[in-house]
Amino acid sequence: MEQHAEVISIADARDARAREGATRPRCAATTAADRPCRNYATDGDLCRVHAVQGRQGRGPASDDAADRDVPRPDAPAADADDGPGTTAGDEDLGRRRVADEAGRRGWGPVVDALGAVEGLVGGDLAGALEEVLAFVRRRLTGDYEIDEFGFDEDLTVNLLAPLIRPLHRHYWRVTSHGTEHLPTSGGGLVVANHAGTLPADAIITRLDIFEHTGRHARELGADLVFRTPFVGELARKTGATLASGSDADRLLERGELVAVWPEGFKGLGKPWKDRYKLQRFGRGGFVATALRAQVPIVPTAIVGSEEIWPMVYDLRVVARLLGLPYFPIVAQMLALPVLGPFALLPLPSKWVIEYGEPIDTTALGPEAADDPMTVFDLTDEVRDTIQGMLHRNLMGRRSVFL
Amino acid sequence: MLDGRRVLITGIAGPLAGRVAAALEARDDVRELIGVDVREPQHDLRRTEFVRADVRNPLVARVLEVSEIDTVLHLSTTSGPVAAGGRARMKEINVIGAMQLLAACQKVPTLRRFVLKSSTAVYGSEHTDPVSFREDVGSRTPPTHGFGKDVAEVEGYVRALGRRRSDVDVTILRFANLLGGRIDGAFEALFGLPAVPSVLGFDPRLQFCHEEDAVAVIERAATEDHPGTFNVAGDGVLYLSQCARLAGRVPVPVPLPFVAGVASLLRRTGRADIASDQLRFLQFGRVADTTRLREVMGYTPRFTTREAFEDFVRRRRIRGVIQRDEVIRWERELYDFIQRKGQERFLAARERAEDRQGGS
Numbered sequence: 001m002e003q004h005a006e007v008i009s010i011a012d013a014r015d016a017r018a019r020e021g022a023t024r025p026r027c028a029a030t031t032a033a034d035r036p037c038r039n040y041a042t043d044g045d046l047c048r049v050h051a052v053q054g055r056q057g058r059g060p061a062s063d064d065a066a067d068r069d070v071p072r073p074d075a076p077a078a079d080a081d082d083g084p085g086t087t088a089g090d091e092d093l094g095r096r097r098v099a100d101e102a103g104r105r106g107w108g109p110v111v112d113a114l115g116a117v118e119g120l121v122g123g124d125l126a127g128a129l130e131e132v133l134a135f136v137r138r139r140l141t142g143d144y145e146i147d148e149f150g151f152d153e154d155l156t157v158n159l160l161a162p163l164i165r166p167l168h169r170h171y172w173r174v175t176s177h178g179t180e181h182l183p184t185s186g187g188g189l190v191v192a193n194h195a196g197t198l199p200a201d202a203i204i205t206r207l208d209i210f211e212h213t214g215r216h217a218r219e220l221g222a223d224l225v226f227r228t229p230f231v232g233e234l235a236r237k238t239g240a241t242l243a244s245g246s247d248a249d250r251l252l253e254r255g256e257l258v259a260v261w262p263e264g265f266k267g268l269g270k271p272w273k274d275r276y277k278l279q280r281f282g283r284g285g286f287v288a289t290a291l292r293a294q295v296p297i298v299p300t301a302i303v304g305s306e307e308i309w310p311m312v313y314d315l316r317v318v319a320r321l322l323g324l325p326y327f328p329i330v331a332q333m334l335a336l337p338v339l340g341p342f343a344l345l346p347l348p349s350k351w352v353i354e355y356g357e358p359i360d361t362t363a364l365g366p367e368a369a370d371d372p373m374t375v376f377d378l379t380d381e382v383r384d385t386i387q388g389m390l391h392r393n394l395m396g397r398r399s400v401f402l
Numbered sequence: 403m404l405d406g407r408r409v410l411i412t413g414i415a416g417p418l419a420g421r422v423a424a425a426l427e428a429r430d431d432v433r434e435l436i437g438v439d440v441r442e443p444q445h446d447l448r449r450t451e452f453v454r455a456d457v458r459n460p461l462v463a464r465v466l467e468v469s470e471i472d473t474v475l476h477l478s479t480t481s482g483p484v485a486a487g488g489r490a491r492m493k494e495i496n497v498i499g500a501m502q503l504l505a506a507c508q509k510v511p512t513l514r515r516f517v518l519k520s521s522t523a524v525y526g527s528e529h530t531d532p533v534s535f536r537e538d539v540g541s542r543t544p545p546t547h548g549f550g551k552d553v554a555e556v557e558g559y560v561r562a563l564g565r566r567r568s569d570v571d572v573t574i575l576r577f578a579n580l581l582g583g584r585i586d587g588a589f590e591a592l593f594g595l596p597a598v599p600s601v602l603g604f605d606p607r608l609q610f611c612h613e614e615d616a617v618a619v620i621e622r623a624a625t626e627d628h629p630g631t632f633n634v635a636g637d638g639v640l641y642l643s644q645c646a647r648l649a650g651r652v653p654v655p656v657p658l659p660f661v662a663g664v665a666s667l668l669r670r671t672g673r674a675d676i677a678s679d680q681l682r683f684l685q686f687g688r689v690a691d692t693t694r695l696r697e698v699m700g701y702t703p704r705f706t707t708r709e710a711f712e713d714f715v716r717r718r719r720i721r722g723v724i725q726r727d728e729v730i731r732w733e734r735e736l737y738d739f740i741q742r743k744g745q746e747r748f749l750a751a752r753e754r755a756e757d758r759q760g761g762s
Contacts, residue, residue: 129737129740130737133733133736133737134733136733137729137730137732137733139647140647140724140729141647141648141650141724141726141729141730142640142643142644142645142646142647142648143648143726144644145638146607146638146639146640146641146644147639148533148534148607148638148639148689149533150533150607150639150641152641223529223530226529226530226686227529228603229601229602229603229604229658230603232529232603232604233603233604233605236605236607237605237641241533242529242530242531242532242533244530244532246532246533246539247532247533250533250534
């Protein structure tokens with residue numbers, strides 16, 4: 001993290017890029033589709049994306065090819081026992097026979113379609129069905145566990161995560177770098193920039209962390225969240241809790257991964273012209289918490305979240321009347337007469353989430369939490385690191401939407 | 403104290419006090435038991451002497467002195483305004499009653515121990531609450547009216563007694579919602595309704611304490627030295643919606659503007675005595691930290707919150723609209739049906755194939 005932040009305006013950066021013009025070198029790598037990469041080179045002759053992949057061993061780009069692996073009907077015919085089976089093994093046998101039969105009778109496309117459905121639900125249609133039924137039964141009979149914070153893992157993993165996943169994968173096409181910096185066990189504090197009018201970045205980052213580490217990042221939310229009907233209920237059920245010292249300490253004591261967006265509403269509701277300019281990082285409470293619990297701080301930069309609901313105007317009078325921190329007029333609203341309610345959908349920007357190198361707090365010791373100067377310094381260090389990562393990733397991206 | 407304790411229990415007609423008295427009767431180190439209440443207790447008690455009096459009656463002071471009481475268990479704080487005969491009377495019984503009792507206690511030279519049955523309601527219920535209340539950290543917004551304020555005030559007076567009489571050990575037990583076969587709480591009546599009303603868009607986290615644990619903790623506080631304040635609740639947390647499901651009931655969310663109206667309707671028809679100060683609780687719930695109970699008093703609750711609730715459902719014979727066993731049966735049947743259909747299809751396809759091969 002050499003690049004400590006100097007404040008660069010986005011407009012300046014764009015002008016500079018325009019001045020460099022066509023002479024600026026493009027990335028030398030080829031994409032998964034065997035076309036030359038069109039991103040600008042930032043690290044040597046590679047773009048940001050390929051540089052990271054190169055460092056990690058050029059693996060992940062070709063993943064999706066393996067996923068499309070549909071069971072073919074050319075499996076060997078099974079033995080002649082055709083008694084009705086109920087166990088999973090027998091069921092498997094039965095399906096193989098169906099596939100075999102279909103292969104002989106020229107039902108190829110149907111079997112392919114079934115295979116595709118199976119691929120979508122994770123390979124095992126009968127098993128998936130059983131899981132869905134079990135989930136419905138658990139919800140109907142109240143047979144699930146929650147922790148003292150009200151985190152309902154059953155609901156989060158089996159219902160909410162699958163609902164959000166298409167947004168993460170296909171709508172905002174999140175690319176993440178540096179997931180190896182997330183602690184795989186024990187406490188940790190993920191600190192990220194906040195933007196986008198509504199806190200979609202918190203939901204997506206949380207899912208991204210879950211996809212890569214299988215851990216639930218427990219978010220710290222403002223008290224407005226917990227006062228609001230439905231929102232507060234869902235926040236509690238997905239494991240979020242109030243952004244207060246005592247709750248955060250409790251989570252970290254239990255060895256949980258905690259995620260915090262210290263800019264709060266100042267970051268979320270900032271006008272379009274201030275995009276990707278980090279706001280004040282609260283009062284550094286999150287740093288004191290990490291110091292007390294002696295857990296690493298993972299600075300995280302989210303690029304793309306600023307463009308989902310570009311806020312062009314803030315109706316302060318309405319906000320004050322409703323007791324809200326801001327009342328946004330977002331760019332999409334201009335299309336309201338044409339598109340109706342669809343105009344309020346977030347824009348499909350391309351997201352890049354980078355998890356930076358963890359900042360160690362054990363060297364300073366838990367007493368440092370009571371030293372305001374250390375806390376301020378560390379807060380600034382985290383903030384500068386995130387701002388630096390934001391600028392680097394902004395430079396590397398080729399367009400907002402692609 | 404050499405020849406055993408002399409204990410006075412207030413509110414002896416209450417179901418919890420009755421069980422505590424029975425537990426203390428069984429102990430050799432309790433020599434004398436006196437119960438005070440305005441109603442005659444219906445419990446099967448042998449040794450306990452009953453004094454029919456209001457705690458505000460000067461008679462209580464005389465009993466305290468004459469019987470050389472050394473332990474007072476104040477269990478008569480009530481949370482149901484209808485049962486008490488109105489909110490004003492409830493406050494009279496709770497706060498003024500406690501003041502008078504404490505004034506009498508201060509004058510009793512033999513008194514060594516005062517145990518107060520309080521409630522986690524002292525923490526109130528707000529969206530800014532910490533996730534779990536510790537005894538030493540109060541709420542940012544303490545309750546301003548109702549039962550919560552009553553118990554907070556009573557606790558204050560009891561602590562004042564502890565300051566004025568340094569030879570008296572004061573134990574304050576803050577119980578979560580008590581559940582059991584016999585104890586009748588206002589909140590628990592909710593689950594007796596065919597549909598459980600809840601606040602639309604809110605799902606409070608609840609914590610319960612089984613009556614057996616409550617009795618054991620009061621007994622321990624009365625017979626051992628455990629000065630201080632303790633939260634008492636079972637392990638774990640349940641959502642209100644989850645409770646409704648566990649009881650086989652259907653939660654009926656009521657929009658926030660109508661909640662007060664529905665509550666007063668339930669109160670007036672005598673279905674459930676839900677005081678207006680409990681409505682916040684129905685929105686945000688409350689969880690208390692029981693670490694001190696475990697580590698300082700050395701008591702581990704035998705029932706978790708969930709076990710306490712399931713035991714309550716079983717003993718009250720709450721028959722659900724949706725039976726758990728039935729849901730499990732539906733699940734099995736549906737799954738088997740789908741599997742059977744798949745197999746039938748396959749067999750039919752093979753038969754047709756064989757027919758054709760036979761024909762050709």
